[in-house]
Amino acid sequence: MGIILYGAPLSPFVRKADVLLREKGVEFELESVNIMPMPDWFVEISPARRIPVLRDTDIGKEGPVGTIPDSSAICAYIEKKFPEPNLYPADPYEHGRAVWFEEYCDSELAGAIGMGIFRPIQFNRFQGKEPDVAAAKKGYAEKLPKPLDYLEGEIGDSGFLVGDMLSIADVSLVCQLAQLALVAGPLDTSRWPKIADLVERLSATDSFTPCLVICKKIVKQDTIDLTA
Ligand SMILES: N[C@@H](CCC(=O)N[C@@H](CS)C(=O)NCC(=O)O)C(=O)O
Known part of the structure; x- marks a missing residue:
C-alpha cells in the first residue's frame, strides 16, 4: 500500500491533507510539484489545475486512476480509508x-x-x-x-x-x-x-x-x- 501526496508544503490545502495523514499515523510520501508551470503529467490528474492531489497506489500507480484531487475530497477519502482517530464528528x-x-x-x-x-x-x-x-x-x-x-x-x-x-x-x-x-x-x-x-x-x-x-x-x- 502506498499513499502519495502531490503538492508543496507552502500550500495551506496541501498542509491540510498532510496534517490529516499524520494525525492518523498514515505513512505517505510528499512528492513536490512545481505549479508554475504545471507539468503535463500533473495536469492529467488535476482537472482544476490545483494542488494537492492524492494517489492511492492500491488503486492505481499512474495516470488518473487511483488519484483524488482537492484537499476536501482527499481528507474525506483519508477519513474513510483510515477511520482512526476519527476527525469528522459521528453526530x-x-x-x-x-x-x-x-x-x-x-x-x-x-x-x-x-x-x-x-x-x-x-x-x-x-x-x-x-x-x-x-x-x-x-x-x-x-x-x-x-x-x-x-x-x-x-x-x-x-x-x-x-x-x-x-x-x-x-x-x-x-x-x-x-x-x-x-x-x-x-x-x-x-x-x-x-x-x-x-x-x-x-x-x-x-x-x-x-x-x-x-x-x-x-x-x-x-x-x-x-x-x-
Ligand atoms: N479547493 C482546492 C484549492 C487548492 C488551491 O487553490 N491550490 C493552489 C495552491 S495553494 C493552487 O494549486 N494554485 C495553482 C494555480 O492557481 O495555478 C483544495 O482544497 O484543494
Missing part, C-alpha cells in the same frame, strides 16, 4: 458543522489571508521584489476581521470548533492561519484569544510541526507587523 449535525467550517476556512478565510496578505508579501519576495506591505496591511485591516470574528465566536469552551474533539474544522482553520503566521507572526491574542490558543496548541503537535518547519525554511525572511 450528523456536528459532522455537517465541521464540514461547513472546513469549507468556510478554505474559501473565505483562505481568500482573506492568501490573496489579501500572503500574496502581496511572499509572492513579491519570491520574485525578488520588496513586499507590498501597504496592500498586506489593508488586507489585514479590512479582510481578516470578519472571518476571524465569526470563527472566534464559534469556538466553544472545549477549545475546538465542533464539540469537544479535534476535527477537520480545526485542522483547516489552523492550516490557513499558519499561512498568516509565516509572513505576519502570531495572531493578536487580545482580539482573537480562542483562535490564537487553538493555533498555538495545534502548531506544536507532531502532526503540524513537520510541515511548518519546512515552510519556515522556505520563507526565510522576518515576519512583518501588519497591525502597526
Whole structure:
C-alpha cells in the first residue's frame, strides 16, 4: 500500500491533507510539484489545475486512476480509508458543522489571508521584489476581521470548533492561519484569544510541526507587523 501526496508544503490545502495523514499515523510520501508551470503529467490528474492531489497506489500507480484531487475530497477519502482517530464528528449535525467550517476556512478565510496578505508579501519576495506591505496591511485591516470574528465566536469552551474533539474544522482553520503566521507572526491574542490558543496548541503537535518547519525554511525572511 502506498499513499502519495502531490503538492508543496507552502500550500495551506496541501498542509491540510498532510496534517490529516499524520494525525492518523498514515505513512505517505510528499512528492513536490512545481505549479508554475504545471507539468503535463500533473495536469492529467488535476482537472482544476490545483494542488494537492492524492494517489492511492492500491488503486492505481499512474495516470488518473487511483488519484483524488482537492484537499476536501482527499481528507474525506483519508477519513474513510483510515477511520482512526476519527476527525469528522459521528453526530450528523456536528459532522455537517465541521464540514461547513472546513469549507468556510478554505474559501473565505483562505481568500482573506492568501490573496489579501500572503500574496502581496511572499509572492513579491519570491520574485525578488520588496513586499507590498501597504496592500498586506489593508488586507489585514479590512479582510481578516470578519472571518476571524465569526470563527472566534464559534469556538466553544472545549477549545475546538465542533464539540469537544479535534476535527477537520480545526485542522483547516489552523492550516490557513499558519499561512498568516509565516509572513505576519502570531495572531493578536487580545482580539482573537480562542483562535490564537487553538493555533498555538495545534502548531506544536507532531502532526503540524513537520510541515511548518519546512515552510519556515522556505520563507526565510522576518515576519512583518501588519497591525502597526
Ligand atoms: N479547493 C482546492 C484549492 C487548492 C488551491 O487553490 N491550490 C493552489 C495552491 S495553494 C493552487 O494549486 N494554485 C495553482 C494555480 O492557481 O495555478 C483544495 O482544497 O484543494
